[in-house]
Amino acid sequence: MKNLFSTPKNLLFSIAMGILALVINLYPIPFFANVQFIVGNTLTVIVAVLCGPWYALITSMFASTGLMLIWDSYHVFAIFSLEALFLGFCRRRDIYALYGSIIFWVLIGMPIFYLMANIFFELPAEHLPFVTLKQAINSLIYTSIASLLILMLPKLWLFETKIKDKQRRTLSKQMVYFITLMITLSLLFSALYFNFISLNKQQSLIKKNQQETVFHLSYAGEQYIEMHTKVIKNAAQFFTLVNNTSAEQQPLLSNLHNNYPGFISMLITDDKAKIVSATPITRFKDIHSSNHLSVKDRDYFIEAFYNQKIFTSSVFVGRGFGNDAIIAISAPYFQKDAPLQPAGIIEGSLDLKYFSAIDYDFNKHKNQSVILTDEANSIIYASDELNLKVMSPFKYSIHNGFYVTDLQLLNLKNTASNIPEYIYASKELNNGWKIYVIEPFSPLLKQAEKQMLTSFIILLAALLFSFFISNRISQLLTVPLEMVANHFGKLNQNDLNTQVLDESSPREVYSLYQRLLTSKQELISHQLALEETVALRTLELENANQKLQELVDKDPLTNLFNRRFAEHKFTEIRDFCLRSEQAITVAVLDLDFFKAINDSYGHLAGDECLRQVSEQLSQHFKRDIDILARYGGEEFILILPMTNALNIEHHLNEFRIKLAATKINAPNSEQNFNITASIGAITANASYHAQLDKWIKIADDNLYQAKAQGRNRVIVSIINPEAES
Numbered sequence: 179m180k181n182l183f184s185t186p187k188n189l190l191f192s193i194a195m196g197i198l199a200l201v202i203n204l205y206p207i208p209f210f211a212n213v214q215f216i217v218g219n220t221l222t223v224i225v226a227v228l229c230g231p232w233y234a235l236i237t238s239m240f241a242s243t244g245l246m247l248i249w250d251s252y253h254v255f256a257i258f259s260l261e262a263l264f265l266g267f268c269r270r271r272d273i274y275a276l277y278g279s280i281i282f283w284v285l286i287g288m289p290i291f292y293l294m295a296n297i298f299f300e301l302p303a304e305h306l307p308f309v310t311l312k313q314a315i316n317s318l319i320y321t322s323i324a325s326l327l328i329l330m331l332p333k334l335w336l337f338e339t340k341i342k343d344k345q346r347r348t349l350s351k352q353m354v355y356f357i358t359l360m361i362t363l364s365l366l367f368s369a370l371y372f373n374f375i376s377l378n379k380q381q382s383l384i385k386k387n388q389q390e391t392v393f394h395l396s397y398a399g400e401q402y403i404e405m406h407t408k409v410i411k412n413a414a415q416f417f418t419l420v421n422n423t424s425a426e427q428q429p430l431l432s433n434l435h436n437n438y439p440g441f442i443s444m445l446i447t448d449d450k451a452k453i454v455s456a457t458p459i460t461r462f463k464d465i466h467s468s469n470h471l472s473v474k475d476r477d478y479f480i481e482a483f484y485n486q487k488i489f490t491s492s493v494f495v496g497r498g499f500g501n502d503a504i505i506a507i508s509a510p511y512f513q514k515d516a517p518l519q520p521a522g523i524i525e526g527s528l529d530l531k532y533f534s535a536i537d538y539d540f541n542k543h544k545n546q547s548v549i550l551t552d553e554a555n556s557i558i559y560a561s562d563e564l565n566l567k568v569m570s571p572f573k574y575s576i577h578n579g580f581y582v583t584d585l586q587l588l589n590l591k592n593t594a595s596n597i598p599e600y601i602y603a604s605k606e607l608n609n610g611w612k613i614y615v616i617e618p619f620s621p622l623l624k625q626a627e628k629q630m631l632t633s634f635i636i637l638l639a640a641l642l643f644s645f646f647i648s649n650r651i652s653q654l655l656t657v658p659l660e661m662v663a664n665h666f667g668k669l670n671q672n673d674l675n676t677q678v679l680d681e682s683s684p685r686e687v688y689s690l691y692q693r694l695l696t697s698k699q700e701l702i703s704h705q706l707a708l709e710e711t712v713a714l715r716t717l718e719l720e721n722a723n724q725k726l727q728e729l730v731d732k733d734p735l736t737n738l739f740n741r742r743f744a745e746h747k748f749t750e751i752r753d754f755c756l757r758s759e760q761a762i763t764v765a766v767l768d769l770d771f772f773k774a775i776n777d778s779y780g781h782l783a784g785d786e787c788l789r790q791v792s793e794q795l796s797q798h799f800k801r802d803i804d805i806l807a808r809y810g811g812e813e814f815i816l817i818l819p820m821t822n823a824l825n826i827e828h829h830l831n832e833f834r835i836k837l838a839a840t841k842i843n844a845p846n847s848e849q850n851f852n853i854t855a856s857i858g859a860i861t862a863n864a865s866y867h868a869q870l871d872k873w874i875k876i877a878d879d880n881l882y883q884a885k886a887q888g889r890n891r892v893i894v895s896i897i898n899p900e901a902e903s
């Protein structure tokens with residue numbers, strides 16, 4: 179664990195960001211219904227990108243605490259911790275945060291969030307996809323904002339990072355990301371903005387539509403009641419004026435009823451509350467058989483007869499004429515000669531089913547339902563689909579404002595629930611009745627969800643599209659650059675004339691290419707001139723070196739090797755002969771009476787003599803491996819490897835004889851002279867001795883012998899090393 183948080187600076191940063199995120203998350207931005215946007219998590223993403231997964235986890239814990247406080251749900255810890263870790267690990271693998279966020283929400287976040295919401299949220303199933311989608315979109319928003327902040331304020335974030343990726347990113351990768359980021363942000367914001375506008379418009383349309391419906395329905399209802407009240411009132415006046423008998427009243431009443439079918443039934447009573455006429459006639463027959471039914475206990479009789487006013491009852495179940503839910507409208511009629519003395523009442527029972535007709539007429543919006551209540555809040559009429567019982571009290575709960583919307587919301591079925599079921603508008607009629615127009619809330623939610631889903635799909639498609647487009651755009655730059663780099667990387671002079679960029683490459687790249695080409699051409703010609711100079715200098719140097727070497731190794735007068743070279747070369751020759759067990763001959767040659775030559779013919783003639791002897795030597799001992807050296811003065815040393823002990827003496831004698839026969843011209847004179855040489859030599863197996871001196875000693879002794887024996891002779895010692903030892 180210690181290793182995970184090894185940088186105190188990062189730890190402090192992640193905690194500070196966490197606290198800030200907690201505070202910001204306490205104030206979510208309301209969008210629509212129960213959907214809010216959180217922005218505090220932006221800081222979690224920043225920490226994930228800058229400091230890695232474990233620090234992001236700390237920040238996320240704080241940020242989630244803020245959300246837990248407002249949403250009262252512990253699930254936020256799980257989902258947002260996972261998101262923080264995922265983004266942190268994506269960053270380690272060099273995956274940009276936005277790509278990471280898309281991968282996370284599509285593959286992990288949305289399924290988990292949906293599952294958790296299903297288990298822990300007190301939301302109806304139809305709200306879940308909407309809330310889940312919103313969370314994914316919300317995350318894309320705060321991830322994009324975080325990515326932009328990191329890009330725009332790079333100097334702000336100086337942190338020792340544990341992120342392993344330190345690779346330099348390609349231009350095309352960066353360009354693709356910037357473009358994707360911009361498209362995501364602009365698309366998301368515009369999609370949300372237009373969704374918001376469209377939802378608002380939708381809501382005001384619904385509101386307007388409902389209010390209009392309420393207005394029309396209430397007007398129609400009022401008209402309906404007013405008209406029927408007027409009918410009863412006029413009928414009462416008519417019967418007051420005419421004051422006819424019950425037998426005469428019956429056809430008049432039937433006729434009236436025929437003209438106003440809105441009444442289920444109508445009746446006329448006398449001053450004893452006994453029904454004297456009634457319509458429809460079928461029901462009246464029943465009344466006759468039930469022996470002069472009295473209505474004196476009915477409100478519509480009492481109110482109209484005793485209080486002498488036109489009365490409209492609340493809704494009630496009729497008795498005697500059937501068991502329909504009715505509203506009774508009644509009015510007193512008076513005796514002709516005693517206008518203040520009621521002679522009875524006329525009553526009409528309004529057919530409540532009439533409202534289904536006007537409901538149907540006005541119900542232009544398919545989802546709308548209508549409820550009509552009387553002044554005692556009893557249901558007079560309710561659209562069939564609501565399954566509400568007529569005459570039962572109208573029970574509902576008004577939504578407490580938890581959902582963000584301008585609409586009025588209520589619950590009918592589950593009055594204890596926080597989740598609104600219906601959008602409503604209501605109006606009170608003149609007579610104290612109330613009309614409600616309601617429609618379900620969930621279609622609006624579905625609409626919002628559909629818009630969110632469409633935005634999300636468009637976003638994904640746009641991302642894919644922008645990915646390809648920006649890839650293509652960046653290729654316009656990077657491909658020619660790559661070609662130029664390759665071209666100049668392995669270019670030789672012949673390739674210079676090959677055109678690598680076609681017409682489609684950008685002008686800037688082409689100009690860069692041309693400038694590089696010019697520099698390269700200059701470089702190549704400069705290089706060629708340089709190479710020529712270097713070759714010349716090298717040759718001169720080699721010659722000088724050779725000369726130097728010759729000066730070091732050779733005797734300038736005779737052009738034979740010098741003593742130092744001979745001694746040095748001996749070791750090499752001996753090693754070589756040692757491996758093949760070959761014999762070596764070392765001979766010391768000394769010119770006889772050379773001093774006399776100098777003395778007689780001069781020093782120059784002596785030099786010439788030395789040169790000619792050397793030439794003779796070179797001609798006679800002509801194997802490459804023979805070393806012929808001037809040992810000093812008029813003395814020469816011959817190192818002859820791989821010699822045959824049997825004929826070496828003969829070979830040396832041949833030279834001696836040839837030399838003796840050679841005429842040597844003294845320079846600057848007509849004179850010539852002969853010279854002889856004495857040779858002492860040793861022939862032995864290479865293993866004889868490592869020191870040349872040992873060999874020379876024997877050869878010298880032999881030379882001394884040769885001189886002593888009269889000069890111009892060869893004495894060779896053949897030494898068998900085994901015999902020696």
Ligand SMILES: Nc1nc2c(ncn2[C@@H]2O[C@H](COP(=O)(O)OP(=O)(O)OP(=O)(O)O)[C@@H](O)[C@H]2O)c(=O)[nH]1
Nearest residue numbers: 768769770771772773774776781782784785811812
């Ligand atoms: N011209 C000339 N003479 C040289 C050179 N080196 C040595 N000498 C001479 O060679 C002579 C050698 O004389 P000595 O050592 O007495 O030998 P020699 O006269 O050949 O007598 P023996 O060896 O006994 O036959 C000397 O006079 C040297 O000055 C040289 O490079 N050029």
